Amino acid sequence: MGAIQRIVQWSRVKSPWVIHFNSGACNGCDIEIVASLTPRYDLERFGVLLKGTPRHADVLLASGPVTRQIEDRLLRIYEQMAEPKFVVAVGTCACTGGVFQGLYNVKGGIDRILPVSAYIPGCPVTPNAIIDGVVKLLASLENPPKKASAG
């Protein structure tokens, strides 16, 4: 890895900007995401900053099962983000569809639509779990796990 790439890597790991998108959640995970950004938990101490537009963000925090209405919008938001980009599925619904599994307007977990880098289960996830998930994601960026050899 060259010096420039190392600097880019360092800045990426030290200040990941996130965008939060509710893809049909009940709000429970969304308020816990906001709670994890406020003084008690303060995710900002890891350099995490909440941004308003996907074009500025590295990490998409998606909460909730994917509803049919939101599917295209979620994909579009993902397409607008700059590479490299990561998706974190926040909450049981985002991981698998959770309690909403089988409802006629629900597609299931985020991974039906997008490649997901980290799953944080919980109904709703506690801020502690969100912090744990984000820190693990950051650690995996710093020391990428060795690609499993094919076969």
Add this chain to the structure above:
Amino acid sequence: MPDFGNVQIPVGPQHPALKEPESFLITLRGEKITAASVRMGYNHRGVEKGAEGRTYTQDIYLVERICGICSHSHGTAFIQAVEEIAGLDVPRRAKYIRMLVGELERVHSHLLWLGVAGHEIGFDTLLMYSWRDREVVMDLLAAVSGNRVHYSMNTVGGVRRDVDSALAETILKGVDRLEEQTKYYIQVCSEETTVIKRLSGVGVVTHEDALRLLVVGPTARASGVARDIRKDDPYLAYDELDFKIVTSDHCDVYGRTLVRLGELMESYSMIRQIVKNMPDGPITVKAPRKIPAGEALSRYEAPRGEDVHYVKANGTEKPERVKVRAPTLANLQAVSHMLRDNNLADMPIVIAAIDPCFSCTDRAVEIDRADSGPRDRMDWGRLRAHGIDFYRSRGVDFTELNRSLTRRMKKL
């Protein structure tokens, strides 16, 4: 300056001012909003239909997850209807515990709103302060129910967890701390000139309009409509508590702020009364698995206003029909009225001021105005093709990137 006529701006479904996906189409003339329309349904999951396919016990957990902020409200409103059909006599202690969680939930919801409102007017300090104090009530809810959000306290015939005397002591201590902080916020909001000037005269709904548009909850009470289900149609044991309906005649966002802060103080006094007068006895009665045929309508004063649940039972262990009217649906009609003649910059706080909860609202709503006519709209494929061509003509091509993305997806 040339007159550009009416300009239409779409806001949402993803927008920094909206924490939930909802789409507003705002028509502007200069800086002034001349019309606004709402498009709902992004959060529509089909909870009502899903409830018909699950048993009553499963439905408690599903109905709670209509909304994460007022989950106890939905759960209690649903269970009250079921208990009414089954003719169950819920123990008084269970009613008191339900009220306790309900009021703690109101405190958490109003503190949350205060922070969000502060954020929308660029007063982020208020967001950080009120959310820091909100953690006190979250701790109390976690101690009472075992979970910070989605308390799942209800079961058919009572509640699932008891409140012992040590816990009651903790609750009283927490409430003292919260009351002290809330007094400070009331002082800030009634003395701080920037807050008063920013919120006064914004998003006005007059008393007559509030009655005409049928707004509910704090939005109605801020327009001088003294309507509160806890007083008008007491459920649980609210008729045994001493409290007053907080109203304001400001009719604007400032009034809605004062009403919510006033309600916080009322809730603290109610929590003290509940803890002090908590009757002894069992917390649950045995409930049948199959609910006899019948129907019931249940009303509940959620933090955002009146929440209505209708349940129809047919003698099996599954309901035949569940219908929910969430408070935001009632208030949302008034938003386009509130936005008219306001500046575009006031849009976030006006929408936030009804404390919208779109996940509550988007269960089963189909609105089609007969007079709206065909709208000139691009369908999804055309919009995407347009976007790709737009960037390609400027030398930006994502084709290769999308291909690699598709490959990544296929590997999963």
